[in-house]
Amino acid sequence: MRKGIIYFITIISMFLHVYSTPIAIAKTSGNIIDEREYPKSSDVLPNTDTNSNIVISGSVDKNVNLDLNTCIYLALGNNPRISSAFNDILASDARIKQVWANYFPTWSWQTGYTRLRQLQLSDALGRNLEFNYYLLGQISLQQMLYDFGVTQNQATIRKLDYENFKKVFEATVNDVIFQTKSSYFTVLYAYENKKVAQDSVDKFSRFYKQAKAYYRTGRSPKVDVTIAETNLSNAKLKLIQAENSVNIAIANLNYAMGLPYLKSYVISERLEYKPLDLSFEEMIEFARESRPELKQAEIKVEQMNQTIKLAKKSYFPTLSLEGQYQRGGRSWNSNYGFNIGGYLTFPAVNMMLVRNEIREAKYLYDKELANAKNTQHNIYLELQKAYLKLLEKKNQLPVAQLQEKQANENFNLSFKMYGVGVGSPSEVKDAEITYENAQLTYYSSIYEYNLAKAELEKAIGRNLCQNDDYISLSK
Numbered sequence: 001m002r003k004g005i006i007y008f009i010t011i012i013s014m015f016l017h018v019y020s021t022p023i024a025i026a027k028t029s030g031n032i033i034d035e036r037e038y039p040k041s042s043d044v045l046p047n048t049d050t051n052s053n054i055v056i057s058g059s060v061d062k063n064v065n066l067d068l069n070t071c072i073y074l075a076l077g078n079n080p081r082i083s084s085a086f087n088d089i090l091a092s093d094a095r096i097k098q099v100w101a102n103y104f105p106t107w108s109w110q111t112g113y114t115r116l117r118q119l120q121l122s123d124a125l126g127r128n129l130e131f132n133y134y135l136l137g138q139i140s141l142q143q144m145l146y147d148f149g150v151t152q153n154q155a156t157i158r159k160l161d162y163e164n165f166k167k168v169f170e171a172t173v174n175d176v177i178f179q180t181k182s183s184y185f186t187v188l189y190a191y192e193n194k195k196v197a198q199d200s201v202d203k204f205s206r207f208y209k210q211a212k213a214y215y216r217t218g219r220s221p222k223v224d225v226t227i228a229e230t231n232l233s234n235a236k237l238k239l240i241q242a243e244n245s246v247n248i249a250i251a252n253l254n255y256a257m258g259l260p261y262l263k264s265y266v267i268s269e270r271l272e273y274k275p276l277d278l279s280f281e282e283m284i285e286f287a288r289e290s291r292p293e294l295k296q297a298e299i300k301v302e303q304m305n306q307t308i309k310l311a312k313k314s315y316f317p318t319l320s321l322e323g324q325y326q327r328g329g330r331s332w333n334s335n336y337g338f339n340i341g342g343y344l345t346f347p348a349v350n351m352m353l354v355r356n357e358i359r360e361a362k363y364l365y366d367k368e369l370a371n372a373k374n375t376q377h378n379i380y381l382e383l384q385k386a387y388l389k390l391l392e393k394k395n396q397l398p399v400a401q402l403q404e405k406q407a408n409e410n411f412n413l414s415f416k417m418y419g420v421g422v423g424s425p426s427e428v429k430d431a432e433i434t435y436e437n438a439q440l441t442y443y444s445s446i447y448e449y450n451l452a453k454a455e456l457e458k459a460i461g462r463n464l465c466q467n468d469d470y471i472s473l474s475k
Helices: 002-028 068-078 080-103 119-125 150-217 222-257 280-290 292-312 351-419 425-460
Strands: 106-117 130-146 318-329 335-345 462-464 470-472
Touching: 068 080, 068 150, 068 222, 080 150, 150 222, 150 292, 150 351, 150 425, 222 425, 280 292, 280 351, 280 425, 292 351, 351 425, 425 462
Parallel strands: none
Antiparallel strands: 106 130, 130 318, 318 335, 462 470
């Protein structure tokens, strides 16, 4: 009896020693921060000190010339959406291995002490039966041999999920490239607007100086000077707004590239027209081959097909092998035992539940078929709208260019007429505003054409090079 109590106290003391340290840590875990895992915000944010030579990782230094291709490369390397989508692929690959882990053995180890008193035998024999049971160690090993294709179906579903995340990644890359292009063309358009606003300031400044000179010589009244000064002030206000639009456009471009803290740089390109001579039917073929969303729809249909097969195997048994070895008894090392055997285990089956699970899977399969068809329709509509918009902007360009030329000639004529004392300040103002609007319309047409071209590239899932070659975004 005394020996058993000593063993029991020993087991309890060992238990307290093992678990005392985790309990102490748990009491203070809410107050202690491991700065290696949770660093301060000042250690994570990019360095914004203008006197520092540190450059944001993966970005470019100040006063570097950037073109569209460089901006796309920076976006692909720095945009966090791409990194997030890529890590989804890696996590999905790990989930496939988790399913195949069913074919790997599982084992466990157990030790303990038990004090027993048999109630039934004590009553039958008329005396108390108490004894100690010691378990030095019990090792159990279980190996699943075959589950009649259940694990295979689960792994297939996870593989299709993995392929789906790959297509999500491609769609994310496609969208990031489009956002970068859109932001880049907006910056170019903002620069052109600023140039137009500066040109307007220069013209109204010349007009103001001339009106002021004419007033001093008595050739024009004071009202001409006032009108010219008002026009100049309005032009300067538009220039301030145009400069701010450039800064906002650059901020949006930096965000699209995943580099919001990027310092100033120089855009080396200007808005230009690059004709596209591909038919709508060719665009459709490219979209069928490359658009990630179409592949995703096919994958989801196959996933639901595998889910139906898996639901039909809910009542299949599992063949497994199990072994166990024990050491203990009246003392810690007095005896040993073992058992080994094979088992064919049938699950508890609710036929009503299994039947409706199969029906649910079939309905979801039909739903994914309908979703796949709807995806095809949406992509076709998106492609059609982008192509028609591209044709519209392409046809607008010659007209906008002609308007800009005519408006420029009209302004020059009005300004010359005012210079010889024939024209009026209102005519000069109207001619300048008309010319300014014509310039903005022309640059807006080029901008919208390039934007429509970027939308078309997004719709087909491929990037269009200058030589009309198509490069798949998934390669």
